[in-house]
Amino acid sequence: MTEKDDFDLQNFLPYLLNQAAEESSLAFQQVYKDRYGMLRTEWRVLFHLGIYGRMTAKEIGTRSKMHKTKISRAVARLGERRFLTRQQDIKDRRLEYLELTHLGRTAYHDLLTVAQTYDNRLSASLSPDENKVLRQVLRKLAKMG
Amino acid sequence: MTEKDDFDLQNFLPYLLNQAAEESSLAFQQVYKDRYGMLRTEWRVLFHLGIYGRMTAKEIGTRSKMHKTKISRAVARLGERRFLTRQQDIKDRRLEYLELTHLGRTAYHDLLTVAQTYDNRLSASLSPDENKVLRQVLRKLAKMG
DNA sequence: TGTTAATAGTTGTTTTTGTAACTAACAACC
């Protein structure tokens, strides 16, 4: 992409990434939305706790790069619906440890199965090399500024 | 990703794609926002008209897969700010042909330059093979269901 | 032609998100 006139929106990386991201998450979104009435921020918090275990909102923020207000709201909603419990740290009362309840773990495992199936389906449409390169490059891009 | 316990959020394609998309569009977003007060939908419409020329809102929708209400509002705002003109089709008065004004073309060319520089910078951080595979795979993913 | 269906685009209302300002608790340091 050096000539001005050659420019194609379909080759502009941020645009292309966005299209692929949107398209590829649509079907999964349908599941967590229809089955549990969750938003994207909410399944993300659920998965962070499901995968990495008990942690604070701050830690979720560091790992996911989501803004703290998003996390705060997602946690509040997941708490109301009994998907997680919140427990204040006694030493530092600003901190709250979040942990999935039985209900939360059940939802997590259910969605995990869906996610895995879904990811496998996406992977299957790509060659082994495409898969490897894609994930590797995406991780690189996700880290840049 | 076959074992349940192996699941890593950082390897789940929809999540990974979203992270990369968000990160990679941040700096560009800053430019069209700060320089022209535009939203994502607005620069997209601007680019569609800049690249492909005069067309209707419907055609933009088909090409971009954006919902018609988003397009309608983006067009309205770009019109108010004199970035484009709207001209009703005489044969079919439901249709309106959209076309960039001189002001619109100026903004388009300015942002195009930024986009190209930006895309080049992203490309430069990847190998030629990574670049090729990435774009090819993203286009494939953007088209699937 | 008259009635029904389809299409292009808009508007109104509700959800979500983004931003900034806020509270509560702790830390640092004089």
Added chain:
DNA sequence: GGTTGTTAGTTACAAAAACAACTATTAACA
């Protein structure tokens, strides 16, 4: 110990997106 600065998390308000219902116009066809 009292001031000042930080940090974790929440809340309030403004901006944007999603969704559904709407208008105006054309197409289809009995």
